[in-house]
Amino acid sequence: MANKPRTLYEKIWDAHVVETRDDGTSLIYIDRHLVHEVTSPQAFDALRISGRKVRRPELTLAVPDHNLPTTARRDAKGARVPIADPQSAAQLEALERNAPDFGIRYIGDADDEQGIVHVVGPEQGFSLPGTTIVCGDSHTASHGGLGALAFGIGTSEVEHVLATQTLLLQQSKSMEVRVEGDLPPGVTAKDLILHIIGVIGAAGGTGHVIEYRGQVFEDMSVEQRLTVCNMSIEAGARAGLIAPDETVFRYLKGRPMAPKGADWDDAVAYWKTLHSDVGAVFAKSVVINAADIAPTVSWGTSPEDVVPISGSVPAPESFPDESKQAAAKKSLDYMGLTPGTPVAEIPIENIFIGSCTNSRIEDLRAASKVLEGRSKADNVRWAIVVPGSGLVKRQAEEEGLDKIFTDAGFEWREPGCSACLGMNPDKVPAGERCASTSNRNFVGRQGPGARTHLVSPAMAAAAAVKGRLTDVREL
Amino acid sequence: MKPLSTVSGKAIPFGAKNIDTDIIIAAEWLKTITREGLGKGAFQSIRASDPDNVFDDPAYAGSPILIAGDNFGCGSSREHAAWAIGDMGIRVVIAPSYSDIFSGNAVKNGILPVVLPQSAIDRLMEVAREGDPIHVDLEAQTVTTEFQDRFAFEIDSFRKHCLLNGLDEVALTMERDQAIGAYETRRTTDQSWIMRGTAA
Numbered sequence: 206m207a208n209k210p211r212t213l214y215e216k217i218w219d220a221h222v223v224e225t226r227d228d229g230t231s232l233i234y235i236d237r238h239l240v241h242e243v244t245s246p247q248a249f250d251a252l253r254i255s256g257r258k259v260r261r262p263e264l265t266l267a268v269p270d271h272n273l274p275t276t277a278r279r280d281a282k283g284a285r286v287p288i289a290d291p292q293s294a295a296q297l298e299a300l301e302r303n304a305p306d307f308g309i310r311y312i313g314d315a316d317d318e319q320g321i322v323h324v325v326g327p328e329q330g331f332s333l334p335g336t337t338i339v340c341g342d343s344h345t346a347s348h349g350g351l352g353a354l355a356f357g358i359g360t361s362e363v364e365h366v367l368a369t370q371t372l373l374l375q376q377s378k379s380m381e382v383r384v385e386g387d388l389p390p391g392v393t394a395k396d397l398i399l400h401i402i403g404v405i406g407a408a409g410g411t412g413h414v415i416e417y418r419g420q421v422f423e424d425m426s427v428e429q430r431l432t433v434c435n436m437s438i439e440a441g442a443r444a445g446l447i448a449p450d451e452t453v454f455r456y457l458k459g460r461p462m463a464p465k466g467a468d469w470d471d472a473v474a475y476w477k478t479l480h481s482d483v484g485a486v487f488a489k490s491v492v493i494n495a496a497d498i499a500p501t502v503s504w505g506t507s508p509e510d511v512v513p514i515s516g517s518v519p520a521p522e523s524f525p526d527e528s529k530q531a532a533a534k535k536s537l538d539y540m541g542l543t544p545g546t547p548v549a550e551i552p553i554e555n556i557f558i559g560s561c562t563n564s565r566i567e568d569l570r571a572a573s574k575v576l577e578g579r580s581k582a583d584n585v586r587w588a589i590v591v592p593g594s595g596l597v598k599r600q601a602e603e604e605g606l607d608k609i610f611t612d613a614g615f616e617w618r619e620p621g622c623s624a625c626l627g628m629n630p631d632k633v634p635a636g637e638r639c640a641s642t643s644n645r646n647f648v649g650r651q652g653p654g655a656r657t658h659l660v661s662p663a664m665a666a667a668a669a670v671k672g673r674l675t676d677v678r679e680l
Numbered sequence: 681m682k683p684l685s686t687v688s689g690k691a692i693p694f695g696a697k698n699i700d701t702d703i704i705i706a707a708e709w710l711k712t713i714t715r716e717g718l719g720k721g722a723f724q725s726i727r728a729s730d731p732d733n734v735f736d737d738p739a740y741a742g743s744p745i746l747i748a749g750d751n752f753g754c755g756s757s758r759e760h761a762a763w764a765i766g767d768m769g770i771r772v773v774i775a776p777s778y779s780d781i782f783s784g785n786a787v788k789n790g791i792l793p794v795v796l797p798q799s800a801i802d803r804l805m806e807v808a809r810e811g812d813p814i815h816v817d818l819e820a821q822t823v824t825t826e827f828q829d830r831f832a833f834e835i836d837s838f839r840k841h842c843l844l845n846g847l848d849e850v851a852l853t854m855e856r857d858q859a860i861g862a863y864e865t866r867r868t869t870d871q872s873w874i875m876r877g878t879a880a
């Protein structure tokens with residue numbers, strides 16, 4: 206094994222095998238576990254019922270994000286503003302009780318460090334290269350941007366990790382998505398990943414872990430890499446990752462939970478070995494030409510339903526396979542779109558800038574740059590910006606970005622998942638469209654009947670200014 | 681967890697492809713802090729938009745088997761999807777493929793995800809539509825009908841063992857405490873920084 210060239214995924218996998226069973230499954234050690242209020246209550250309950258403890262409390266970090274309202278959480282006197290929805294309130298209370306009961310570090314709903322789990326993990330230096338990271342949320346793949354093997358799990362697995370710090374897994378296959386050349390000006394990491402999903406399809410990565418390779422990714426900031434890896438699950442992959450490099454080390458150095466002193470040097474020495482070896486074999490390989498990519502938007506109800514902003518809504522008949530034709534017909538019906546309509550003519554009533562895909566400081570900078578000195582179009586009814594964490598929020602305020610957003614007619618909110626998933630009060634009304642920087646355009650995702658168009662932060666800002674989907678490069 | 685060896689009965693002829701977990705159970709149902717009662721919310725958007733949907737058709741009421749299409753359970757990792765299907769009384773899903781997360785969650789909740797090729801699914805859809813029973817035998821790894829159809833399926837031997845015996849995975853893994861402890865000791869010696877976590 207030592208001499209055989211391995212992929213990055215295989216190296217991380219091998220380093221975490223506790224034991225392998227005769228049937229080929231392996232018990233894999235989990236280094237980092239992120240817990241939020243929605244997928245954890247039943248897991249903690251199950252532990253309590255069976256009298257089990259959390260094996261390694263220091264390897265778990267709890268923070269509420271999914272259904273916290275994004276309006277003020279404390280009143281002028283510092284008292285909690287009650288959450289109107291009783292179930293959301295019950296879930297938050299459950300997490301506030303469970304974390305200390307089981308000895309887990311908890312970041313509270315009004316703490317500066319609070320935010321979306323996948324923003325908080327990297328920001329705190331809790332997520333590290335070469336580690337295995339899990340969370341009861343499928344966008345855990347985000348942390349792959351640091352070179353971690355990170356994936357979403359279900360609530361039974363949350364319980365399993367809490368009790369044993371391991372998971373029983375079947376090894377996935379390695380898949381390479383190689384991007385050649387440079388992205389044209391005005392084309393972002395979000396456009397790239399939407400384009401990639403369009404090419405490989407929503408099931409194109411099933412059974413695989415994707416490694417994104419090519420100069421484009423090496424040139425990206427950590428935040429952009431997190432955006433790319435975040436959406437790996439939308440291509441059906443278990444996880445996505447990018448080999449860690451100096452950019453990642455610089456990003457992590459000095460973060461509160463990152464290694465310090467001699468530990469830091471040890472860690473970096475190890476991280477430098479984390480790349481696919483020359484001659485490593487990928488079970489599947491896809492090559493994408495960066496120069497072909499334009500700002501990209503989704504038109505349908507699967508993340509593979511994407512077109513460049515210069516394109517038109519496709520006709521169902523244009524798809525080769527019958528079931529895709531039927532699906533496209535349904536999507537267009539749900540989305541209220543007619544084939545042949547140029548996507549740049551689609552009017553937009555709602556704008557959501559946020560979610561673990563695009564709520565970090567660089568995302569807010571990109572959107573505010575487009576909005577500076579402009580305001581939202583009259584037909585845009587609702588526009589909100591939801592920073593990924595309290596720290597992102599504070600940084601943005603120090604840079605005056607909040608002012609640019611509010612001057613442009615946006616609401617400036619408290620951190621959380623917000624309109625990414627229609628579980629909290631931030632919902633898009635039925636039949637209305639939303640240009641959204643989130644990751645899923647499924648039926649009902651942003652609220653029953655809501656019509657989502659996935660876009661980058663700059664493109665969401667451009668849509669706000671024009672009141673329709675627009676090529677940001679023309680503004 | 682309830683053991684599962686054979687399941688016989690009517691099947692719901694659903695068959696749709698790429699059914700994501702948002703369709704199986706919409707986000708508004710995720711707010712529960714217990715696992716029961718989610719069956720009421722299962723496939724809500726389909727039930728609301730199509731009065732002739734198979735889930736509300738009395739002909740298929742109480743069916744323990746669901747026939748589905750390619751890529752069933754794609755989308756989010758919410759285990760609520762498996763709980764909702766279990767709460768509907770379904771013990772077996774038969775489809776050409778599943779998302780990895782969904783099939784894992786199904787097994788953990790005592791639901792058998794059978795994989796069969798599309799041609800077999802097409803045939804079973806016919807049988808189910810007629811209201812004729814389907815028999816699933818996990819021990820023998822077969823799906824049969826009253827009409828001499830016989831489809832063999834593959835299943836990971838560990839998953840099979842857990843389903844047959846109704847085994848809880850946490851208990852099984854806790855028996856491996858020594859191996860896990862040895863791994864941790866090795867880690868703490870060689871790469872202590874990884875083991876510090878929130879205490880760094």
Ligand code: SF4
Binds near residue numbers: 271322622
């Ligand atoms: S922002 Fe959306 S995708 Fe990200 S963790 Fe929250 S709900 Fe999940």
